[in-house]
Amino acid sequence: xxxxxxxxxxxxxxxxxxxxxxxxxxxxxxxxxxxxxxxxxxxxxxxxxxxxxxxxxxxxxxxxxxxxxxxxxxxxxxxxxxxxxxxxxxxxxxxxxxxxxxxxxxxxxxxxxxxxxxxxxxxxxxxxxxxxxxxxxxxxxxxxxxxxxxxxxxxxxxxxxxxxxxxxxxxxxxxxxxxxxxxxxxxxxxxxxxxxxxxxxxxxxxxxxxxxxxxxxxxxxxxxxxxxxxxxxxxxxxxxxxxxxxxxxxxxxxxxxxxxxxxxxxxxxxxxxxxxxxxxxxxxxxxxxxxx
Amino acid sequence: xxxxxxxxxxxxxxxxxxxxxxxxxxxxxxxxxxxxxxxxxxxxxxxxxxxxxxxxxxxxxxxxxxxxxxxxxxxxxxxxxxxxxxxxxxxxxxxxxxxxxxxxxxxxxxxxxxxxxxxxxxxxxxxxxxxxxxxxxxxxxxxxxxxxxxxxxxxxxxxxxxxxxxxxxxxxxxxxxxxxxxxxxxxxxxxxxxxxxxxxxxxxxxxxxxxxxxxxxxxxxxxxxxxxxxxxxxxxxxxxxxxxxxxxxx
Ligand SMILES: Nc1ncnc2c1ncn2[C@@H]1O[C@H](COP(=O)(O)OP(=O)(O)O)[C@@H](O)[C@H]1O
Ligand SMILES: [Mg+2]
Numbered sequence: 001x002x003x004x005x006x007x008x009x010x011x012x013x014x015x016x017x018x019x020x021x022x023x024x025x026x027x028x029x030x031x032x033x034x035x036x037x038x039x040x041x042x043x044x045x046x047x048x049x050x051x052x053x054x055x056x057x058x059x060x061x062x063x064x065x066x067x068x069x070x071x072x073x074x075x076x077x078x079x080x081x082x083x084x085x086x087x088x089x090x091x092x093x094x095x096x097x098x099x100x101x102x103x104x105x106x107x108x109x110x111x112x113x114x115x116x117x118x119x120x121x122x123x124x125x126x127x128x129x130x131x132x133x134x135x136x137x138x139x140x141x142x143x144x145x146x147x148x149x150x151x152x153x154x155x156x157x158x159x160x161x162x163x164x165x166x167x168x169x170x171x172x173x174x175x176x177x178x179x180x181x182x183x184x185x186x187x188x189x190x191x192x193x194x195x196x197x198x199x200x201x202x203x204x205x206x207x208x209x210x211x212x213x214x215x216x217x218x219x220x221x222x223x224x225x226x227x228x229x230x231x232x233x234x235x236x237x238x239x240x241x242x243x244x245x246x247x248x249x250x251x252x253x254x255x256x257x258x259x260x261x262x263x264x265x266x267x268x269x270x271x272x273x274x275x276x277x278x279x280x281x282x283x284x285x286x287x288x289x290x291x292x
Numbered sequence: 293x294x295x296x297x298x299x300x301x302x303x304x305x306x307x308x309x310x311x312x313x314x315x316x317x318x319x320x321x322x323x324x325x326x327x328x329x330x331x332x333x334x335x336x337x338x339x340x341x342x343x344x345x346x347x348x349x350x351x352x353x354x355x356x357x358x359x360x361x362x363x364x365x366x367x368x369x370x371x372x373x374x375x376x377x378x379x380x381x382x383x384x385x386x387x388x389x390x391x392x393x394x395x396x397x398x399x400x401x402x403x404x405x406x407x408x409x410x411x412x413x414x415x416x417x418x419x420x421x422x423x424x425x426x427x428x429x430x431x432x433x434x435x436x437x438x439x440x441x442x443x444x445x446x447x448x449x450x451x452x453x454x455x456x457x458x459x460x461x462x463x464x465x466x467x468x469x470x471x472x473x474x475x476x477x478x479x480x481x482x483x484x485x486x487x488x489x490x491x492x493x494x495x496x497x498x499x500x501x502x503x504x505x506x507x508x509x510x511x512x513x514x515x516x517x518x519x520x521x522x523x524x525x526x527x528x529x530x531x532x533x534x535x536x537x538x539x540x541x542x
Contacts, residue, residue, distance in 0.1 A: 101350065102349070175388070175402075176347070181402070
């Protein structure tokens with residue numbers, strides 16, 4: 001009786017210690033995140049103004065705004081998504097709904113995972129040699145968008161695959177059992193159910209695309225281009241590269257320090273907004289096709 | 293004359309044999325209950341009757357299954373027609389992400405029926421058949437997810453009936469439902485057997501006794517015994533069956 005109590009106490013103490021450690025670690029991580037955010041907000045908030053987000057950079061990028069970089073990043077996000085989303089979703093549909101289990105599927109899966117692990121600078125080099133040179137797009141939004149699209153393709157494929165696999169097999173059986181074709185089943189039953197999760201994947205990849213520097217370095221990014229792109233064959237400025245430029249190699253690094261933090265803040269805000277949007281969309285569609 | 297007849301059926305998932313030499317036949321307009329402990333192959337057998345197991349990769353079937361005297365595993369079988377003739381209802385209610393009306397109309401639409409009047413007539417008839425009409429007639433345009441679990445399950449039955457099958461397979465159709473919804477479905481089964489041949493998997497002995505004419509007891513992939521439900525529940529021929537029914541194992 002007594003020894004049993006002792007054992008129970010010992011177990012409880014061990015458990016409490018373990019919980020304590022995990023709790024502390026979790027709080028530390030959140031705190032760290034908060035510190036980073038706060039640091040950038042404090043340093044950057046000063047330069048944020050209407051002019052900052054709507055004006056061209058002036059005076060060797062030490063004054064004025066970052067409007068062309070914001071527009072450039074939005075264009076690149078759009079271009080990459082227009083490419084990566086349909087391709088990725090269809091690839092995932094093909095993989096999960098059509099290809100039979102077997103070694104071919106395993107190989108393709110492994111390749112996709114490997115692709116996700118390739119450093120982004122390698123994508124940049126690849127994009128330069130294929131899109132910029134071989135296909136002759138030159139340094140352009142098209143070349144940069146495609147390169148970024150390739151970069152996020154594995155993410156889109158994987159999240160779509162996971163979302164499709166999460167749809168209970170009996171939905172497919174019920175639809176096929178009513179004489180529907182595989183495509184009818186996929187498009188009318190499986191996809192609508194998986195849609196909220198797929199959307200989340202898409203928007204997370206927007207965050208990824210808007211922050212990447214290496215893939216756009218040799219494919220689209222302009223050092224200084226105080227005008228807006230007029231077609232997909234134009235070069236463009238982009239937030240992450242602009243940040244890099246004014247933080248390391250601008251005409252006057254000290255003078256543009258505050259602008260660098262402001263640029264970082266805008267970048268973070270864009271990512272934040274897209275994540276909030278992802279959540280809102282998922283909630284909205286989740287309600288519409290609630291699984292139970 | 294048998295409606296459904298399975299002859300010496302073996303079934304394999306990869307190398308694992310899930311069914312051993314199952315021979316079992318069912319008459320038209322009867323209810324056959326498949327009982328047995330979890331994992332004994334009831335669902336696997338059920339899915340063979342409308343070739344749903346075809347969807348699972350790396351499976352193999354031996355023997356033959358006849359429906360209306362036609363071997364459904366023959367090369368020239370039209371699987372679409374087979375599945376239209378053999379409707380299925382699942383353990384968890386699984387309405388499509390559509391309106392109540394469109395759930396029932398789905399089977400008609402995917403089979404190329406476009407005439408609005410025909411669709412409407414069939415949708416209404418099917419919903420009436422499952423005794424759901426009064427509960428949903430004012431919200432046909434609402435999402436099917438707004439219905440209760442029991443209503444959803446009856447809607448799923450209506451969805452299956454809309455394309456006018458002659459056989460209805462039910463895999464533990466009430467295991468996710470409350471007692472009142474369950475008894476509604478059981479009443480429904482009584483009603484439906486006048487028009488359909490029904491095969492129902494259940495792990496609820498009382499349910500098998502209440503709804504079925506014949507009962508087949510499966511154990512570890514083998515058909516141990518199949519007889520009139522009354523006989524199975526009062527004087528089974530085999531000890532194992534008795535042990536299971538009286539709750540001594542399983
Ligand atoms: N998709 C599958 N792949 C591999 N094995 C399966 C699959 N479905 C069922 N099995 C196996 O086949 C056996 C019978 O399963 P099942 O027919 O679902 O039994 P029951 O419906 O009687 O509970 C079990 O051993 C189960 O693990
Ligand atoms: Mg089962």
